[in-house]
Amino acid sequence: MAKIPKPPRSIPTKRTLPTHSSLPLHKQKPQSPHSQFAAEPLLQTPEGTPRGNWQRAWSERPKLSAFPRLSDEELKSAQHQAKLRRWRQWPMFGIGMMAFGLGTYGSMLYVSLNKDVEHKELPADLSDRFDKEAEGYDEKVDLAETLLFLTSKRKKLTAQAKGHVLEVAVGTGRNIAYYKTKHCATVTLLDSSGPMLAVTKRKWVDTHKEYFSRVFFKQQSGLDPIVPPYGAQDGYDTVIQTMGLCSTPEPVKLLQNIEACTNESGRILLLEHGKSHYDWLNDLLDKTAPAHADEHGCWWNKDIGKIVEESGLEVVKMQRYNFGTTWWLELKPRKGMRKGLAGRIAEEEAPVGQAEPPVTQKASWSPWRW
Secondary structure (H helix, E strand, O other): OOOOOOOOOOOOOOOOOOOOOOOOOOOOOOOOHHHHHHHHHHHHOOOHHHHHHHHHHHOOOHHHHHHHOOOOHOOOOHHHHHHHHOOOOOOHHHHHHHHHHHHHHHHHHHHHHHHOOOOOOOOOOHHHHHHHOOOOOOHHHHHHHHHOOOHHHHHHHHHOOHHHHHHHOOOOOOOOOOOOHEEEEEEEEEOOHHHHHHHHHHHHHOOHHHEEEEEEEHHHEOOOOOOOOOOOOOOOEEEEOOOHHHHHHHHHHHHHHHHHHEEEEEEEEEEOOOOOOHHHHHHHHHHHHHHHHHHHHHOOOHOOOOOOOOHHHHHEEEEOOOOOEEEEEEEEEOOOOHHHHHHHHHHHHHHOOOOOOOOOOOOOOOOOOO
C-alpha cells in the first residue's frame, strides 16, 4: 500500500497589528489635532526607562478613595473601638519599654560615676591585658567602633598606604581587610603581644594570601629600634598606627621612634582617641580612665595634641570627630632628623660602659621572615 505524502509545513509568519491607515474608512476614528502633542511625554519617558517605570508605578498606586470607608455606625461600634484600643496598646508598650531601658541605663551610669572607686597602683606596662583578650578582642570593640563610625575611617586611612608600609601596634589586624596590596612593596606588621599578632597572621592569610611572601610579622615593642626590610634603607614610605598611643607608657618616644624609621618624604598616619573639646566629657574620661585601663590596657584620656606637639613632628592635617575624642592626624618627618634620632636611640639601647656604638647590621631579606 502506497504511503500518502505529507503536506508541506507552512512557515508561520508574524501577525502585525493593523495600522490606522490600513483600516477601512468606516472603522477609522477621527484624530484630534492635539493627539500628536499628547504622545510626546510617552516618547520622552518610554516604559523601559527607570523614570517611565517609576511614573507607571506611581500612577498605579492605591488611592485612599479605593479603600472602603466605615459608616458612622460602624465607627461607633464596640468591635471597632476594641480594635482601636488594641492598636494603641502596642506603640504605648514600645515607648514604655524604651523609657524604662533609658532610665535604667541612666541610673546605672549615674551610680557608677558617683560611687567611690577603689584606687590602686597600675603598672606602666599593661600589655598583659592584650594577651588575655586577643581571641575575643574584636567582638568586644565591634559595637563601639560601629557606633563611633570608626570602620569607615580605618578604611580611608589604610587605603592611603603605599610603598614600604609599617603598621605599629597592629593588634588583631583590624585594618588588614582595607590594605590595597597592589600599591605596597612590603608590609611590616608590628605588635608587642604575641597572641594578638597570631590573630593578625591568620587574618592576613585569609585576606591577602597571595601577598604573604612580602609581609613581615614582628613581635616587639614600638619603643625599640625598628629595622626596615631590605630595599627600604631610607626608611618606610608609610607608617600607620590606629589606637596605639593610648596603650604605650611613653607615647612621645614612640612617635620619635616611628620618625626615626620613616623616609624623610614619607607619611605617618594616626587614628587615635583621647581628650575631648569639652571639659565635662574630659572629667568623665578622667574619672573612668583607671578602671578602663586596668581592664583593657588603654588610657583613653591622653591629650593627643600635646603628645604630638612634644614629639616635634610636623602636622600636615588634623581632624577631630565624636566630640573631639577621635583624632585623625597626618604627620610628616622632619628633614635631617632620621639619622640623628636613630643614633640617639641606638645610644640609649647600648649597654653601660660600652666604648663604641654598636654596628648596625644589614637586615637580610627572606620571604618567610616574621
